[in-house]
Amino acid sequence: MVAPRACDAGLFCIPAPHQAGARTRGGPAADIVTSGGHISTEPRINERIRVPEVRLVGPNGEQVGIVAINDALRLAQEADLDLVEVAPTARPPVCKLMDYGKFKYESALKARESRKHQAQTVIKEIKLRPKIDPHDYGTKKGHVERFLKAGDKVKVTIMFRGREQSRPDLGYRLLQRLAGDVEELGFVEAQPKQDGRNMIMVIGPHKRKPDAKAERVAPQPGPRAAATPPRPARPPQGARANGPNPAVAAAGSAEQSPADAAQAT
DSSP, X not given: OOOOOTTTTTOOOOOOGGGTTSBOTTSOBOOOOOOOOOOOOXXXXXXXXXXXXXXXXXXXXOEEEEEEHHHHHHHXXXXXXXXXXXXXXXXXXXXXXXXXXXXXXXXXXXXHXXXXXXXXXXXXXXXXXXXXXXXXXXXXXXXXXXXXXXXXXXXXXXXXXXGGGGXXXXXXXXXXXXXXXXXXXEEEXXXXXXXXXXXXXXXXXXXXXXXXXXXXXXOOOOHHHHHSOOOOOOOOHHHHHHSOOHHHHHHHHHHSOHHHHHHHO
């Protein structure tokens, strides 16, 4: 006779781990929640490639053809290379024989060089008032010219207060005047438009930022250095101690009068 279990007697019963997914009487199977892992963006290599066959590409780019995965792994081992899956969505997947460590190093160098040559776009902002003083306008215009020479964009904002909001034409004429004053350095990228109590215009530079940076770094010789004549070479110390300078003696003999020359003879 088999003894009744505690569950059959109506007591609380915890199912065993191997029975957690079993189908219970009158209900669906128990749900098993699993935590997801990190999704790797790197390609699969060597034994991580779990397909029966692949389209193999040689280390020099030659087409080997469709081969079994075991044969591809054997060829990679014989060549002392890695089998890298380069096109996982193809049917069959495309794999290439390469040195994966060297490939990752060269890819990192290329990405670093590309980021180095990328120019970050910087937008500077200048705020004006519709009834700005002429001296203040000249100062603001100088800032705009300096930003454009550096290769940066400039966002010009006209701020209206009180009754000035009923005269947007004042701000529009001021923006057009500023755009005309700096037209040699930049162009109007975004036309003036009303934005609440402000009027905004964007001016872009004619020169790109790398070109402007190269011009600032390049040394430019000054006009004084080019116009200064070279100094004559100084005579040796021994020659100066032994006798007069030959150049001074020649100049003195040239200035001697004919009468003194005759008396000397």
